[in-house]
Amino acid sequence: MYDLIVIGGGPAGITAAVTAINRRLETLIISERWGGQTAYFMELEDADIHQVITGEELLSRFRHQLDYLDFCRHYDRVVQVSPEEGHFSVTTIDNDQFRARSLIIATGAKPATTAEYLYGQSDRVMTQKELEKKLTTEGPDPSWKNVVMIQCVGSRDETHPWCSRVCCSHAVKNALRLKELAPETNVYVLYRDVRTYGFMELAYQQVRDAGVAFLRYELPEKPQVTVEGDGLRVVTSEPIIRQQVVLQADLLVLSTGIEPRDNARLAELLNLPLDEDGFYQEDHPKMRPMDFTRAGLFLAGLAHSPRHIYESIAQANGAAARAAALLARQEIVAQTTRVTVNPRLCSFCGLCVKACPYEARVMDYEERVAQVMTDLCQGCGVCAMVCPNKATQQYGFSHKQMLATIDAAFG
Numbered sequence: 001m002y003d004l005i006v007i008g009g010g011p012a013g014i015t016a017a018v019t020a021i022n023r024r025l026e027t028l029i030i031s032e033r034w035g036g037q038t039a040y041f042m043e044l045e046d047a048d049i050h051q052v053i054t055g056e057e058l059l060s061r062f063r064h065q066l067d068y069l070d071f072c073r074h075y076d077r078v079v080q081v082s083p084e085e086g087h088f089s090v091t092t093i094d095n096d097q098f099r100a101r102s103l104i105i106a107t108g109a110k111p112a113t114t115a116e117y118l119y120g121q122s123d124r125v126m127t128q129k130e131l132e133k134k135l136t137t138e139g140p141d142p143s144w145k146n147v148v149m150i151q152c153v154g155s156r157d158e159t160h161p162w163c164s165r166v167c168c169s170h171a172v173k174n175a176l177r178l179k180e181l182a183p184e185t186n187v188y189v190l191y192r193d194v195r196t197y198g199f200m201e202l203a204y205q206q207v208r209d210a211g212v213a214f215l216r217y218e219l220p221e222k223p224q225v226t227v228e229g230d231g232l233r234v235v236t237s238e239p240i241i242r243q244q245v246v247l248q249a250d251l252l253v254l255s256t257g258i259e260p261r262d263n264a265r266l267a268e269l270l271n272l273p274l275d276e277d278g279f280y281q282e283d284h285p286k287m288r289p290m291d292f293t294r295a296g297l298f299l300a301g302l303a304h305s306p307r308h309i310y311e312s313i314a315q316a317n318g319a320a321a322r323a324a325a326l327l328a329r330q331e332i333v334a335q336t337t338r339v340t341v342n343p344r345l346c347s348f349c350g351l352c353v354k355a356c357p358y359e360a361r362v363m364d365y366e367e368r369v370a371q372v373m374t375d376l377c378q379g380c381g382v383c384a385m386v387c388p389n390k391a392t393q394q395y396g397f398s399h400k401q402m403l404a405t406i407d408a409a410f411g
Contacts, residue, residue: 001099002028004323005090007266008106011309012301012316016104019320025327028098030090081269088296102296102323105280106316107266109302112164112256114154117225124232125225125252128170135174140182141251147178148234148249150223151191155257157219162277164257164306169200171255172207179210187212188247190223190236197308215245225252258306270297271359279305290319294358295375298322337379337396343369345391352383352392 006017009031017029080091081103091097111129119125126134128149134140149171154160168191175187191214196204208214215238217223223236232249260278267274272292275281280303283293290298300316301307307315346369353361353370360376361383370392384392390399 001087001101002026003100003327004028004102004104004320005030005088005098005100006104006106007031007090008104008108008301008303010106010108010301010312012108012303012312012319013104013106015313015316016106016300016320019317020323023320023324025320025324028100030092081266101327102298103270104298104300104316104319104323105266105270105272105292105303106299106301106319107261107263107303109258109260109279109306112154112160112259114254114256116153117150117223117252117254118227118232119254122227122232122252124250125254128167128174128253128255131174131251131253132170132177135177135181140178140185144178144182144185144250146186146231146247146249147175147188147251147253148232148247149175149187149189149253149255150234151189151194151255153254153256155255156192160257160259162306163195165195165197166306166308167255167257168195169197169203169308171253172196172200172203174253175212176203176207176210179207179212183210188249189214190217190234191215192217192219216240258302261303263303270294271357272297279303290315290322293378296323296326335377335379337381337394338374338377339372339379339381339384339392339394341370341372342391342393343367345389346370347389347391349388351386351388355382355386357382 003025004017004020004027006013006020006027006029009029013029013031017027020027081088087099087101088103089097089099090103111127117125119127151167151171152163155162155164155167171189172194175189178185178187189212194204194214215236217236218239221237223234226233226235228248232252234247234249234252236245236247237243238245260274263274263278263280266272267280270292271294273281280292280299282289282299282304283291290300292299298319300319301312304315348363348368348370350363350370353363355361357380358376358378360373360378362371362373364371379394381394381397384394384397393399
C-alpha cells in the first residue's frame with residue numbers, strides 16, 4: 001500500500017509528488033501526460049519550472065528523490081476510485097489496482113475554446129497561446145504592423161462567469177515581448193478590466209511605458225471584427241469618450257481563458273463537491289483551503305480554480321504537507337459529533353446508508369447491522385435524523401440530551 005497517490009502530472013501534481021517523496025512518503029503519481037498546461041506555454045514566470053516539467057530534467061529530478069522507478073508510474077487514465085476503511089483503492093485503465101492512505105487531486109484544467117471573432121476562419125486570428133509559441137519559435141511576422149488583442153473572450157459572461165486570472169498577464173507578457181522584438185509594431189489591447197496579479201503589475205507598467213494602447217469596452221457591446229482586404233477591421237465602443245473606435249489589424253489575438261475538465265466522473269466516484277463553475281470545491285476557503293471534507297483527500301492546482309503556475313506549486317507543497325501531517329499521526333481522532341449504532345435497535349433498513357452524504361455508512365450483511373466508517377464520518381447527523389428506530393445516535397446530541405435541553409429551555 002502506498003502512503004500517497006497523486007492524480008495529475010502537471011506542475012501541481014509533480015510538485016506534490018516530489019514534496020511527498022522528500023518527506024519519505026511512498027508515492028505513486030498517475031497522469032495522462034506530463035506537463036499539464038505548461039506544455040502550451042513556451043515562456044513562463046520561471047524558465048526553470050518549464051525546463052523541469054517538460055524536459056528530461058523531470059526524470060532526473062525524480063531520481064534525485066530516492067528512486068524514480070519505485071515511486072512514480074505513468075498511467076493513461078483513472079477509471080475507478082473507491083474509498084474503503086482507512087484507505088483508497090484506485091484502478092487505472094490498464095486494469096492495475098493500487099491502494100493508498102491518502103489522495104491528492106491535481107487533475108488540472110484545459111484551455112477554453114472559442115468560435116468568436118473569426119477564430120478558425122481567418123489565419124490572422126490566433127490565441128495568446130499560439131502567439132506565444134510563434135514569438136518563441138519563429139519571431140514576429142514582418143507584416144504585423146498593427147496587432148489588436150481582445151481580452152475576456154468567452155469569459156465573464158452568463159455562460160462563463162469566472163475570471164481566468166492568467167489571461168491579462170499572458171497578454172501583457174506577449175505584448176511586451178512583441179514590442180521588444182519589433183518596436184515599430186502598434187499594439188492595442190481591448191479590455192474590460194486589467195487584472196495583472198502580483199508582480200505582473202510591474203510588467204503592466206512596462207508595457208504601458210513601451211507604448212501599448214489599452215482601450216476599454218463594456219458588455220453587451222463587444223468588439224466587432226470583419227475582414228477588410230488583406231487584414232481585419234475591428235470596431236469597438238469606448239465608454240469614456242462614448243464614440244466608436246476603428247482599428248485596422250494585421251493580427252488579432254484572443255485571450256480565451258481556462259475551463260474545468262470533466263470533473264463530474266471523478267467527483268462522483270469520490271463523492272466530492274464541485275462549485276457552480278465545475279471546479280473542485282475545498283472544505284473551507286480559509287480554514288481548510290487544500291482539504292476536502294473527507295479525511296485523506298487533498299486538492300491542488302488548476303483543478304481547484306484558474307491560477308498562475310507559482311500559485312499551483314505553492315498549493316501543491318501545502319497539500320503534500322497536509323497529507324504528510326495526516327499520515328504522521330499514530331491515531332486519527334474521530335469527529336466529536338460522530339454517530340454510533342445500537343445493534344439491538346437496528347432494523348437493517350438501509351435508510352442511513354442512502355442518506356449519508358459522505359458514504360460513511362455501510363451494511364454489514366453478516367451481522368445484519370448498519371455500520372459506521374468512523375474515519376469518514378463527519379458528524380453531520382443526517383443518518384440519525386432518518387433512522388426510524390433511533391438505533392443511530394449522535395454523540396453530543398442523543399435523545400436524552402436533546403430532551404433535557406428542551407426541558408431546561410421551557411422550564
